[in-house]
Amino acid sequence: MKPFPKNFLWGAAISSYQTEGNNFASDWWQWEQQPGNIKDGSVSSSACDFWNQYETYLDYAKQAGMNALRISIEWARIQPEQNQWSQQALDHYKKIIGAMKQRGLEPIVTLWHFTLPLWFAKQNGWLNENAQEYFLQYVKRVYETLKNGVRYWITLNEPSVYLFNGFITGSWPPGKKLALHQAVRIRNKLIRIHKAAYHILKNQNTLVSIAANLSWDTGASQYKNINRLLEWLPPRGNDWAMLHATQRECDFIGLNYYFHNTIRANVLHPFASVTSSHKDPSRNSDIGWEIAPQGIYEVSKKLYKTFHKPIMITENGLADAKDEKRAQFIRDHVKNIAQAIEKNIPVIGYLHWSLMDNFEWALGKTPRFGLIEMDYNTMTAHPRQSLWEYGTLIRQYINIAS
Ligand code: IFM
Numbered sequence: 001m002k003p004f005p006k007n008f009l010w011g012a013a014i015s016s017y018q019t020e021g022n023n024f025a026s027d028w029w030q031w032e033q034q035p036g037n038i039k040d041g042s043v044s045s046s047a048c049d050f051w052n053q054y055e056t057y058l059d060y061a062k063q064a065g066m067n068a069l070r071i072s073i074e075w076a077r078i079q080p081e082q083n084q085w086s087q088q089a090l091d092h093y094k095k096i097i098g099a100m101k102q103r104g105l106e107p108i109v110t111l112w113h114f115t116l117p118l119w120f121a122k123q124n125g126w127l128n129e130n131a132q133e134y135f136l137q138y139v140k141r142v143y144e145t146l147k148n149g150v151r152y153w154i155t156l157n158e159p160s161v162y163l164f165n166g167f168i169t170g171s172w173p174p175g176k177k178l179a180l181h182q183a184v185r186i187r188n189k190l191i192r193i194h195k196a197a198y199h200i201l202k203n204q205n206t207l208v209s210i211a212a213n214l215s216w217d218t219g220a221s222q223y224k225n226i227n228r229l230l231e232w233l234p235p236r237g238n239d240w241a242m243l244h245a246t247q248r249e250c251d252f253i254g255l256n257y258y259f260h261n262t263i264r265a266n267v268l269h270p271f272a273s274v275t276s277s278h279k280d281p282s283r284n285s286d287i288g289w290e291i292a293p294q295g296i297y298e299v300s301k302k303l304y305k306t307f308h309k310p311i312m313i314t315e316n317g318l319a320d321a322k323d324e325k326r327a328q329f330i331r332d333h334v335k336n337i338a339q340a341i342e343k344n345i346p347v348i349g350y351l352h353w354s355l356m357d358n359f360e361w362a363l364g365k366t367p368r369f370g371l372i373e374m375d376y377n378t379m380t381a382h383p384r385q386s387l388w389e390y391g392t393l394i395r396q397y398i399n400i401a402s
Helices: 027-032 050-063 087-102 131-146 159-168 180-201 221-232 240-249 294-307 326-342 385-399
Strands: 009-013 068-072 106-112 152-157 207-213 216-218 253-256 260-263 274-276 311-315 347-353 372-375 380-383
Touching: 009 106, 009 311, 009 385, 050 087, 050 380, 068 087, 068 152, 068 347, 087 106, 087 131, 106 131, 131 180, 152 159, 152 180, 159 180, 159 207, 159 240, 180 207, 180 240, 207 240, 207 311, 216 294, 240 294, 253 294, 294 311, 294 326, 311 326, 326 347, 326 385, 380 385
Parallel strands: 009 068, 009 347, 068 106, 106 152, 152 207, 207 253, 216 260, 253 311, 311 347
Antiparallel strands: 260 274, 372 380
């Protein structure tokens, strides 16, 4: 078998709002306070206290043998009010990134992972006519402070998932239920914003992309056209259209892989065409998502065939509170990545979601995605067995790397 490249990125991914705690200047904080918005009634509060306890988490990542970590920056911390910038927050992120580097963890930095500063959300967020200008001001500040330490940048995380939940079903802020064409208009704006941010972040040392949510869709070949249509529409939460539009401004493709769907054509109601593949709990995660490792190979293959760019798995994981399936899940997905590399598909990294349990948006704190368990009563972190098994796997692959 062709070995993994020596500089392959082995790591995990987290996001600021889901882990840092006390992000009171973000729109999600306000959203959480309204009864009914979070399924289990929990609030993020201190989350995993990553803001203060980051060294503990980074130590565990290092002990497991990781060499990379994807984090995100909370815009609301950097700019808590429209006319107020926090150098202190910027310096704190610089410290976190320095601490990662000291431990041999390559930072992959996301600039927007679903949350907005409240002042911006109150002015209609992305719908504001100055949205691009506001976002770029923030991007410039972050870039100026962190540019020497960061090679890999992600501008936007899963834009279509955000559009689906925030603007179609209304289950995330801003809680809108818009018509399809309006959601497509916002997507077009996000495309322009990514392109503009790309040019701020791009230099000879940096590699920039988005983190795209893409499912593995299967179905009979006569449904290909419906399949293709569904790929392009935000209601699927699939970022294919985003990638087609931004491919020139993506140095690699960030792939968040979670889902397998079967397409059964329903010509009258195309969105009813998509069904999750099966209901067998032994092959699902705690929240009913099918475990389908072959898909990470299939989607990577399709991505490479379409865009001819290196692929970084920027997220892949499952909710598994008892930690019964996680280690095998990782082994099976990595095996499929090995198969992709064997077929000369340049996958450059695998970042497991997530390093630790975190606030899972509208599902609250119930789903447990972490390699590290978070005890929310004592606010302490406890590595799960799967963290060490992932470490064993990393060492095996590193030992046979070219
Ligand atoms: O927790 C989320 C993350 O914020 C974005 N990608 C999917 C994860 C699991 O749902």
